């Protein structure tokens with residue numbers, strides 16, 4: 001068993017538990033600060049210190065194993081600005097982003113955001129790419145962001161990197177990444193009524209025939 | 222952390238056999254063998270785990286105990302002693318055209334299309350918007366949009382994968398809408414994996430005849446979810462807005478005097494206050510039920526996957542279908558304990574990883590349909606005793622991930638599976654160089670509320686989309702068809718609900734169906750006990766129970782790890 005502190009209170013919990021399970025072991029029935037329990041939703045952003053250590057550490061509660069002496073503080077909600085916009089009225093440029101999020105320009109490169117990221121994203125690099133107007137790099141480098149908001153809580157220039165980079169990626173996906181030609185072609189075919197007859201044939205085929213067709217269908221190498 | 226010495230011995234065997242295995246395809250099972258292995262080893266065939274439902278539209282049908290208990294249970298509102306009459310007399314906290322219950326992919330799609338079709342929408346969701354199974358989907362989404370593929374081939378794959386039990390009209394809708402859905406997502410800004418010329422990078426999934434699995438690295442569901450969520454938020458300020466209420470799950474549906482849907486009662490989880498919403502149509506998009514832990518299995522599902530939508534729909538008289546079949550994903554993490562039951566995406570096998578037993582031998586074709594693959598793992602570990610057993614007694618087989626880089630070039634794992642690499646790295650395991658231990662985990666609710674192709678149900682005004690619905694996938698869903706169905710039927714539900722809402726005059730909402738329900742329960746001899754909807758599982762340590770039962774602290778700790 002190890003000692004940890006939750007919201008300033010001492011608890012004894014079995015070794016090896018994740019922070020989330022340690023909270024539950026201690027009797028907390030979670031509603032906030034828990035979501036997918038698998039490291040994908042960003043609901044359980046947590047800050048902690050270790051006894052006799054000045055440093056502040058960051059974690060996802062569902063993905064991090066407790067250590068003796070952890071002093072835990074979950075951040076269930078943190079306000080974050082998201083200006084109103086419609087993707088279809090925007091242009092994929094650095095200016096458009098700065099227009100919506102002018103505080104981006106106040107970034108002075110302290111890199112606290114990157115240090116806070118439990119996904120290991122180089123958040124400062126993402127923000128710099130946005131300022132340079134290099135949307136493809138920003139989209140690429142921010143892709144694994146799960147929007148836990150720990151960088152938002154820590155940014156001294158009041159930035160919201162998860163929202164900024166989400167918009168970057170949407171702009172990239174919509175306007176900059178090359179469209180899929182084969183998809184357009186298939187849509188045209190479908191609009192022209194293709195495949196309807198074939199599907200109807202399958203729908204009305206007797207079960208034995210359907211099974212037969214399924215069994216002999218060619219599998220792409 | 223890495224692997225303990227005993228496991229390393231077995232890993233050495235996997236490494237030793239790798240060069241020879243690299244180009245050896247393990248043969249697929251024939252239809253008879255598939256049938257046999259399912260009947261003997263698949264959890265759906267463990268008859269003691271099921272029972273007949275004793276009350277309601279599916280009376281006499283089979284369901285797992287845990288689901289039957291939830292369906293038959295006393296309504297939460299009655300258990301908590303609320304006056305149903307007073308609840309319905311309360312001034313509504315909100316009025317809308319379409320109430321969407323559930324903030325996952327199906328709910329977001331439904332809300333968008335309902336709003337586009339002129340409906341004022343309110344989304345009620347249990348946790349935060351997007352805390353949902355959709356967010357966790359990694360592998361991909363299917364659509365027949367390539368030259369060598371066709372909706373007809375997709376149709377065959379869905380039917381065969383679902384044991385030919387799928388509803389043909391629903392499958393038609395699924396496969397014919399699929400290319401449109403991909404184009405829709407692309408236009409909303411989803412970053413699909415593409416070649417430089419725009420061609421979608423697609424691979425196989427279990428049971429596919431063509432490489433039609435579209436992906437966004439191994440964050441496919443997260444990418445789709447965050448884009449849809451952002452689009453919903455973009456419409457908060459429109460003249461006809463979409464509103465989102467988080468931490469306010471639905472606990473009961475309201476009917477009017479003609480027994481049409483009239484809204485819902487929500488419960489605010491922060492304040493415990495009940496909130497009344499009057500709506501002209503309701504779309505249930507509340508997802509699956511992995512957190513009911515059927516047969517004690519750990520699950521891949523998010524915290525709020527407790528089958529509430531099934532319970533709510535059932536009490537107003539909607540029929541459920543295929544609720545006797547659950548999907549166990551063959552590759553749940555079996556080590557380390559901290560991530561027990563969490564998903565190792567099928568994409569790992571799609572990219573070429575093989576499955577091996579403790580002796581480093583292949584024993585099953587890696588891309589059998591999930592039900593067969595899972596059954597084969599269980600057979601290997603039980604009857605054949607060729608599984609690996611961890612120090613806590615968890616069984617598993619090896620998923621030989623490093624093979625991927627051998628087959629497709631170094632760096633493939635890092636580029637294609639960043640989420641998986643990150644997850645195992647956190648526990649000192651390197652996916653590019655070490656195999657990982659896996660065992661089946663509870664993954665997906667194959668069935669749900671029976672729907673029509675417009676996502677409508679037998680209850681006027683009630684629509685259901687996504688994992689809460691039943692019939693599309695028959696008895697087994699293929700990977701990539703669920704992310705697809707939540708968009709296809711979410712969109713259809715949104716459209717149909719908005720149209721319906723236009724020509725309905727709102728009636729007087731009531732909860733009389735709960736009195737009727739209690740009457741039926743009494744007639745069936747059901748007692749008090751569990752109440753439902755379940756809303757959230759309770760994983761807290763029950764100190765008072767502990768004192769009564771005196772389990773050893775070791776037992777208690779082991780149990781707590783397994784609560785996943």
Ligand SMILES: Cc1cc2nc3c(=O)[nH]c(=O)nc-3n(C[C@H](O)[C@H](O)[C@H](O)COP(=O)(O)OP(=O)(O)OC[C@H]3O[C@@H](n4cnc5c(N)ncnc54)[C@H](O)[C@@H]3O)c2cc1C
Pocket residue numbers: 322323324325326327328345346347348349350351352353354355356357358359360361362363441442469470471472506507508509521522523525526527529530564664665686687688689700701702703704705707754756
């Ligand atoms: C780990 C994992 C990986 C997966 N990978 C893939 C994949 O690669 N490809 C694929 O096609 N499918 C995959 N699936 C399946 C697929 O992701 C889901 O089936 C699908 O996303 C379900 O979408 P949904 O909108 O119906 O439900 P969800 O996304 O689960 O959303 C349901 C929402 O309803 C809310 N809710 C629940 N009860 C209530 C209530 N009473 N009131 C209000 N709100 C409520 C929930 O909190 C949640 O927000 C995966 C699933 C998991 C868990």
